[in-house]
Amino acid sequence: MEIKDMYDLDHTLAKSYLSQFTYPWEALKGIKDFILELGPTLSSEYKEVSEHVWVHESATVAPTAYLGAPCIIGPRTEVRHCAFIRSSALVGADCVVGNSVELKNVILFDHVQTPHYNYVGDSILGYYSHMGAGSITSNVKSDKTLVVVHGPKNIETGLKKFGAMLGDHVEVGCNSVLNPGTVIGPDSNIYPVSCVRGVIPSHSIVKTGGVIVAKR
Template identity: 80%
Template sequence: MYTITDLYDLDHTLAADYLKGFTYPWEALKGIKELILKLGPTLGADYEEVKPQVWVHKTATVFPTAYLGAPCIIGPNTEVRHGAFIRGTALVGADCVVGNSVELKNVILFDHVQTPHYNYVGDSILGYYSHMGAGSITSNVKADKKLVIVHNGTEQIETGIKKFGAMLGDHVEVGCNAVMNPGTVIGRNSNVYPTSCVRGVVPADSIWKNNGEIIHKGEM
């Protein structure tokens, strides 16, 4: 329930061939920068290198107060709104929204991802049509600074990495002001209640409630 093929339709990202080289999505986090640097010069005439190692599609809209740090790629018809802070190492797909006061760092956003208001997304991969409500964030470093472990019930998966935010599957909906703790994995078509504190694996087609209760949508 937490492999790349479980979570993502790879037809909706420029990172498809890259991601096919891994089993688990967090294994791809270390190489996102190199991926962008490799892809950028190959993107063709529809993209403009607006400054060194920053490629923006000609149909994208980048508002004047947004900051685009290198390296990054901004896809077709995407909006990067006022005050957005792309620190760098961000592969943003087509038809996305990177909203006001949103910060991105070491991320892959599939097509049609929305991070519209006051979101922090770091060391994370957000699947096709996933959406983060206002103020929801990915916490990417544990308080004790130890390596992140993915918890799935009694199963514990050692990731071997220190910085790991969240893996959101396709069509995931995250409510306002929710926090995804380090190592969170949310399966396709699942929902997270507003103001939730989420950790571990949330299965596909489920709802995470405020008290950590998980309900499968088929049981409703």
Template identity: 75%
Template sequence: MNVTISDLLDLSHTLAGDYLRQFQYPWEALDGIKDLILSLGSQLSPEEYSQPQEHVWVHKTAVVAPTAYLGAPCIIGPETEVRHCAFIRGSALVGAHCVVGNSVELKNVILFDNVQTPHYNYVGDSILGYKSHMGAGSITSNVKSDKTLVVVKGDTAIPTGRKKMGAILGDFVEVGCNSVLNPGTILGRHSSVYPTSCVRGVIPAHSIYKDKDHIVLRQDQ
């Protein structure tokens, strides 16, 4: 069951690389995202980053719509676009060349470089790897309906000890429109999810998720 940080993520594509190297599993990093952003932000060059309010850092090449909300703490990376009515609640580290789209909500997340969340997405307590993409209306569900602690389920079950955990997307993951990634979902590198899917558990790298009974290896790997 390939669910470690090294299995899923290329750490050269995020400011959080050194921080993430401390951990074996990506969900172990979720508690420290706020403090990480505060630490990173204090070291950013004022020649490269503006600070529109306390503990909010925006690269001067980023484009932020005037209707977007940037809650502290957050970092918006180079050449990233934050579109109309995006709601960044806080504790969001957004990399370079990303898209945070219309009415998208982010909370306690790390978005690696070139991540796209372009249309009506909710991403909470999650990590999205390099060049991953959330289709329109797809969301991460980060709390179980019975409020019990999240368990990552694959070949074996790994307790996370967390009440809140959304999804971990490996590098180059594609999530189809209007899909729900249930708490504790792990999507391996280069995996794809069909539109309108309800996904839970661990999906292997280079797989296509059609439904829970039809998960097939890609033929183009």
């Protein structure tokens, strides 16, 4: 799953950054530095509300939300009560970061929804992707070894922390766990309470028990 197969880059401020790479997880190491470079170049509609934290004037941020530096919050995005943006988060336009949601080292394309009790770490979520309530990205293996992407061919990433890559228009069902190194192709659906690992092809449905079928 290469970047060109996963994402419409016209729906993120990270277009130029992501275009440098072949695989999306190759971008994880540089997200912090990219945000620090991008922030000062943003239009005057973005306000630096604290050091290295830029929020668009049309965004809504609840008073109990925490915005850790560096981060960028895009137009018309809603950051709800008790959201915890730890650091290194580029959140696009028209997104929802919900109550008790935690983000860390992520790129959220435009129209991404993480509305309820989600943990999203070391991950990239594509245009119009959606994390159901309680669904999370698990970004470190239990044995602490480096993450391998398991698919038609296994790819060693060299990364200790790597959550999930969600293509455009991916729907993740409630209370699902995306294991380290999960890559979900565009227009795919994950059933609720699923445990997902490896590469899920585009236009697929992951059903109960891990059964994968093509969408009709």
